[in-house]
Amino acid sequence: MxxxxxxxxxxxxxxxxxxxxxxxxxxxxxxxxxxxxxxxxxxxxxxxxxxxxxxxxxxxxxxxxxxxxxxxxxxxxxxxxxxxxxxxxxxxxxxxxxxxxxxxxxxxxxxxxxxxxxxxxxxxxxxxxxxHPTQTLTDILTIERLRGSVENKTYGFCGDLKFGRTVHSLVKFLSNYEGVRFIFISPEELRVPEYIREEVVRKKGIPFQEVDQMEPYMGELDFLYMTRVQRERFFNEEDYIRLKDRFILDKAKMAYARPDTYILHPLPRVNEISTEVDDDPRAQYFQQAxxxxxxxxxxxxxxxxxx
Amino acid sequence: MLEITSIEKGIVIDHITAGYGIQVFNYLNLDKADYNVALICNAYSQKMGKKDIIKINNVIDINYDFLGLIDPNATVNIIEEGKTIKKVKLEVPERVENIIRCKNPRCVTSVEHYFPHVFHLVDKEKRSYRCEYCDDIVIPYPVK
CATH class of the missing domain: 3.40.50.1370 (Aspartate/ornithine carbamoyltransferase)
Structure with missing residues (x-):
């Protein structure tokens, strides 16, 4: 109820x-x-x-x-x-x-x-x-409409995984389902917080990797969840500038992805997804909204x- | 050798992990006590190597959650007429209120101050706790 x-x-x-x-x-x-x-x-x-x-x-x-x-x-x-x-x-x-x-x-x-x-x-x-649990509802409804169910899939998360509340909520949610696997793609400074990695993912025995490159893992993903490096979360502007353009998804990187790998993003986007990707049928972020x-x-x- | 005489009526907190005695002492406001109090640091212990002990020559309220948080292996002995009449077994508390404060500057507890700081036990072995509000994990008193 x-x-x-x-x-x-x-x-x-x-x-x-x-x-x-x-x-x-x-x-x-x-x-x-x-x-x-x-x-x-x-x-x-x-x-x-x-x-x-x-x-x-x-x-x-x-x-x-x-x-x-x-x-x-x-x-x-x-x-x-x-x-x-x-x-x-x-x-x-x-x-x-x-x-x-x-x-x-x-x-x-x-x-x-x-x-x-x-x-x-x-x-x-x-x-x-x-x-950000209602963004998670949005993400899950989108995943279900694209691929039927959330189970037995590999999810890539890319960008600011430390302060990315949409990532934290989605990982928490997906961790309750069978057959999920995570690949966390981020600079070392922006990795998922300890309470997510240890208390959610590791405790539930979910296979995961923490990596700092996108291309080698694109072919393994069912969904790639891109996130923005958020200026407003940094106490230090220099750190933001150093990290903000670390991962940019463009057509060249999309070539590594499978035909059935969908790209999600909670939006707003700054430049982490090049606009040239928008017309790719695998780009689903506006439908997601x-x-x-x-x-x-x-x-x-x-x-x-x-x- | 340093000698601390036994007490007639009061509390002895024994087997405190060496180094944490002063924190227990301060938490219990024993620096303001107008009765006899002894804080013994680095006393020899066959089991622990060294330990801290607090002897309180008075009956006071003890927050057992706090003691369990610092060191669940510590023992609390209630003394009457020079004899131990009760031993209290401590446990690592599942939930603590207003004992640990959240240090995450992004946590709501850093700007709103009218509600309790609540932490929930995450890992009994590590004695790690999670802030009820921001989920930040802390180990306030690491196992030594």
């Missing part, structure tokens, strides 16, 4: 509960009009303490397409945070107005903290370099207990 639950971390729901969300997501894609009035009278609050295009618009569009309404703010400066209000107080106030909330915050663990102070469902829309809206529609419906 997902009604009134919060999604803060990919381990908050069971496989069966996620299955309910994905099944509903596929049904919405097949017949979106059927759900266009499902959330009439309901309000979603989008509390974005950090800039976002896709995630915020995707949540807001999802609610509007369900017939609901949206309130919120898109930067901390335009909320009472600028006056020094605590996260707990802001959330307790918002709970007076909204039925469900999606929250993004630059500090890791902020949505978990907030969830301790409210009773309405709360969705983590990204917390610092930590987790569209799927994000549908799966967020499914999540909202489930957490509100409407479906």
């Amino acid at each position: 997902l009604k009134n639950r919060s999604l803060i971390d990919p381990n908050d729901f069971t496989r069966e509960e996620f299955r309910e969300i994905f099944d509903l997501g596929h049904q919405i894609i097949a017949d979106p009009a059927k759900y266009s009035k499902s959330c009439e009278g309901k309000i979603l609050a989008t509390l974005f303490y950090e800039p976002s295009t896709r995630t915020r618009l995707s949540f807001e569009t999802a609610m509007l397409r369900l017939g609901g309404q949206v309130i919120g703010f898109s930067e901390a400066a335009s909320s009472s945070t600028a006056k020094g209000e605590s996260i707990a107080d802001t959330l307790r106030t918002v709970e007076c107005y909204a039925d469900i909330a999606a929250m993004r915050h630059p500090k890791e663990g902020a949505p978990r903290l907030a969830s301790h102070y409210i009773h309405m469902p709360l969705i983590n829309a990204g917390d610092g370099g930590h987790q 569209k799927n994000g809206m549908y799966v967020r529609m499914a999540l909202i419906l489930k957490l509100l207990g409407i479906y």
Whole structure:
């Protein structure tokens, strides 16, 4: 039963509960009009303490397409945070107005903290370099639509794996499925955090490699998940400049990939995927963004207990 | 040889890993005690080689989670009329609250200060803990 639950971390729901969300997501894609009035009278609050295009618009569009309404703010400066209000107080106030909330915050663990102070469902829309579970829902729905299921596949993750919250959430999620294998491609400084490598991947006995080259491994991958090196996560600009262009996926590197290797990216992209790759049918990142809206529609419906 | 007399009524924390005695001493605020307290560092131990011991000539509240976190092999002896009337067995705590503080500058605990710092046990052997909020893993008191 997902009604009134919060999604803060990919381990908050069971496989069966996620299955309910994905099944509903596929049904919405097949017949979106059927759900266009499902959330009439309901309000979603989008509390974005950090800039976002896709995630915020995707949540807001999802609610509007369900017939609901949206309130919120898109930067901390335009909320009472600028006056020094605590996260707990802001959330307790918002709970007076909204039925469900999606929250993004630059500090890791902020949505978990907030969830301790409210009773309405709360969705983590990204917390610092930590987790981004609804991007994972987006990724999984996309993987299922392209290849049927997530099991028995090799996933390559490339770029900033240290601060890449989408990677952390997706790895955590995929680690619950059989036959998965990971290849982590990154500079040494941007490898996956210890809690992911040791407590998730190694503890579950999942085969993985940590490498610093892309080409030799392209042919092994079912999916290549590219990520941006995020300027906003670095305390030191020099480190960012040194690492930002380390891996760029272009046509030449795509030649090493199999015909059925799909390229995913949570977006926004800067230059880690050359625009010349966009027309390649294996590049699925814009379709991925569209799927994000549908799966967020499914999540909202489930957490509100409407479906 | 240094001699510390036995106590009549109070607590003896024995078999503390050498080097951690001072941390237990400070955590229990024993520097502010107005009763007799002894901190013995690097005492000879047949089993451990060397150990720290704290003798407290008073009955005080002890946070056993904290002691278990520092050293689950330490022993707490409750003394009355010069005799041990109870030995408390310590365990590595599964969850600790407001004992360890998260040092990750990106963690929400670095900017919001009205809620407890909570850590969950990850590995009993290594005595590693995970921050409830940011998942950062720490080993606050490494096994020596």
